[in-house]
Amino acid sequence: MASESISVTTSDDQTIQLSRKHAQMSQTINSMLEDSVGADQEAIPLPNVSSEVLKKVIDWCTHHENDPAPVEKVKKLNKKREYKAKNSTISDEWDKNFVNAELRVIVDILLAANYLDVKGLFELMCKHIANELKGKTPDQIRERFGIQDDLTEEDKAAMRKAWGATKNDS
Amino acid sequence: MNDDIQRKKATVLSGGIDLTQPDTVDLTADPEEEYLEWYRQLQASSTQAPLLPSDVWQLVLSFLKPTDLGRFSSVSRSFYCLTRSPNLIYRDIVLDTRRMRPFESRSATVFRGHEAQSLIWFARSGRDSIRSIRCYEHTSSEEPCTFITRESLDSVLRHCTNLTSLVFPDLPIPQWLSEFSGLNELEITHFRGVDVSEVIAPLKIVGDKRTSLPFEEMKEKNPIRSMTLMGSSLRYVDISDVMCYADTLRSFAYHNRGYDLVPLFKECKQLEEITVNGYYSDWFENLPKMEHLRVLRVSSIKIYEKDFLHLKGCHNLEELEMSFTSGDLTLETVVDCATSWKKMRTFEYFIFGQRKTKIEVYMNLMAQLMVNLPSITRFGYNDGDLTDQVLSVWSSVNPNLIMLDVLYNFMTVDCLPLLSAFTTLSYLRIGLDAEMLTDLHKYCPNLVKLKIGGGSPPDLQKLIDTLPRLRVLELDDLSEKLDALETLNPGIDIVYASASLFDDESDGDYSE
Structure with missing residues (x-):
């Protein structure tokens, strides 16, 4: 019988126990488990995830452990073949508190969710970043995300030629 | 609005670039190769986007709407490149020169006319992906559309080889229109000050030695399903030529006067x-039985009881929007006919005439009207003061209204709390005094779109602040002072609107 908990080793060399249920919410760990059936149960290495971030991921998995499995949606254009922005509303109050963190932490969790392939968490963090971008001017976006403005005057002129809104937003 | 204000507003909205000045951007040039060369260089020199891998950024951006994407693209070189993803390219572009600022709707991105460049930019990005371009004109005939040139649109359209929908007002339709093999929606309007033969080129022109396009040949290529005819140029159009589309035409709009449309309707x-x-009387009763008719919108037409009784037979009507002067039509007849329209979703009934029924009887009939229209989600009505009695009946019969248009009615303070019974109400057109507007959020907290009549109330900012979901605020006011609202509320579209022909399909459905 499979063990009820899984050991993983994080990038800062910490060994952390995960419940099998939580481990299976990560497609990455799940695949590793399937590949190692019958082998000795050694700690699974997660070189891209720190213990601090993994604990956050586990917190999220704990809160959402009874959620129905996410359905893979095939993105289709509607009959008018329109582009439509996805819904970025975060409705779960717990999730709203969860994303109320420093940008560094948010980015780390997002990257971890991407690496671990935890779909619900990944989508939540993407929504949060998108919401952070909404309504902000380019200057505000640069300031919030610490981005250098590397657009030259020549670039801006070319963009203006293609689209006359650059100055408006910068 | 005078030229200075217009220009100032345009300049503010376009961020200091006066796009109305011809020397700012050369629309006549085709900078395609130049642009592509620059973009290739940009791509080559652009470094990895910061913080997140590009594929993750792409997923983040898929949650953004067009205007936010536009801002994002101006952040840095790498971010500009990110927004070129085919997944983020729009299929449907609306260029609406009647709006004072860009806004987003469920189905489209809408730009001001000043931003013809935007259209070019999106078209260049989208190329084969773009299916629909719709351009609307300014409502005021005193302000000709000067922002879009024939050359700039030619430049755009040359790249959009898969267009299925094209709406052009005030603009010459290019001769090469017939090359669009998949075009199934064509809207034709007039063009001021330009040879009309260019404007209506796709239609055969009669009576003036003007050139014409081969209508029958076009029919093979373009199975047009939707056609709108408007403007004075229609005098050159032979309506019988439209009939060659009788097999394919499903939607027909006509904004003019003088034509006998009955033969067309009999054929189609x-x-x-x-x-x-437009005024054209005595046509309802001559209509054939239109069993397929789902949507009927009429305005400025005198309507008689016999007309309405004819409509009673259209059992598939889902949408009826009427703005008319009364002939001998009575509300009793309307109420009676409503029992036949089991599929009705939208009912907007604006009568401009004298009511002859006693007020008590009239109130009962208004209430009964809603009882007879249980499936509607969008309701507009202008003839009769709203009382708590009427609103109580309405809300008890149909609490699921999404849109309520009572802009021209007087509503008492006592009525306001009754709006809270419509829990899904997201679009409200209403005329209220300033004090009542202050309390509006208590009863309609979920409003997404609000139109206010009767001038600008004193504290619009407070109104916006108390309605967290508000995305569109329409005002019957062109006051320059309201510019500040736009600056302070980048997420909300402040629309200075008066009567408009614009068919905003997204009314009542602003869910993201």
Whole structure:
């Protein structure tokens, strides 16, 4: 019988126990488990995830452990073949508190969710970043995300030629 | 609005670039190769986007709407490149020169006319992906559309080889239109000050030695399903030529006067949508039985009881929008006919005439009207003061209204709390005094779109602050002072609107 908990080793060399249920919410760990059936149960290495971030991921998995499995949606254009922005509303109050963190932490969790392939968490963090971008001017976006403005005057002129809104937003 | 204000507003909205000045951007040039060369260099020199891998950024951006994407693209070189993803390219572009600022709707991105460049930019990005371009004109005939040139649109359209929908007002339609093999929606309007033969080129022109396009040949290529005719240029159009599309035409709109449309309607038996604006009497009763008719919009037409009784037979009507002067039509007849429209979703009934019924009787009939229209989600009505009695009945019969248009009615303070019974109400057109507007959020907290009549109330900012979901605020006011609202509320579209022909399909459905 499979063990009820899984050991993983994080990038800062910490060994952390995960419940099998939580481990299976990560497609990455799940695949590793399937590949190692019958082998000795050694700690699974997660070189891209720190213990601090993994604990956050586990917190999220704990809160959402009874959620129905996410359905893979095939993105289709509607009959008018329109582009439509996805819904970025975060409705779960717990999730709203969860994303109320420093940008560094948010980015780390997002990257971890991407690496671990935890779909619900990944989508939540993407929504949060998108919401952070909404309504902000380019200057505000640069300031919030610490981005250098590397657009030259020549670039801006070319963009203006293609689209006359650059100055408006910068 | 005078030229200075117009220009100032345009300049503010376009961020200091006066796009109305011809020397700012050369629209006549085709900078395609130049642009592509620059973009290739940009791509080559652009470094990895910061913080997140590009594929993750792409997923983040898929949650953004067009205007936010536009801002994002101006952040840095790498971010500009990110927004070129085919997944983020729009299929449907609306260029609406009547709006004072860009806004987003469920189905489209809408730009001001000043931003013809935007259209070019999106078209260049989208190329084969773009299916629909719709351009609307300014409502005021005193302000000709000067922002879009024939050359700039030619430049755009040359790249959009898969267009299925094209709406052009005030603009010459290019001669090469017939090359669009998949075009199934064509809207034709007039063009001031330009040879009309260019404007209506796709239609055969009669009576003035003007050139014409081969209508029958076009029919093979373009199975047009939707056609709108408007403007004075229609005098050159022979309506019988439209009839060659009788098999394919499903939607027909007509904004003019003088034509006898009955023969057309008799020929086009499959018509599902009819829009008619302009005075043309005695046509309802001559209509054939239109079993397929789902949508009927009429305005500025005198309507008689016999007309309405004819409509009673259209059992598939889902949308009826009428703005008319009364002939001998009575509300009793309307109420009676409403029992036949089991599928009705939208009912907007604006009568401009004298009510002859006693007020008590009239109130009961208004209440009964809603009882007879249980499936509607969008309701507009202007003839009769709203009382708590009427609103109580309305809310008890149909609490699921999404849109309520009572802009021209007087509503008492006592009535306001009754609006809270419509829990899904997201679009409200209403005329209230400033004090009542202050309390509006208590009863309609979920409003997404609000139109206010009667001038600008004193504290619009407070109104916006108390309605967290508000995305569109329409005002019957062109006051320059309201510019500040736009600056302070980048997420909300402040629309200075008066009567408009614009068919905003997204009314009542602003869910993201």
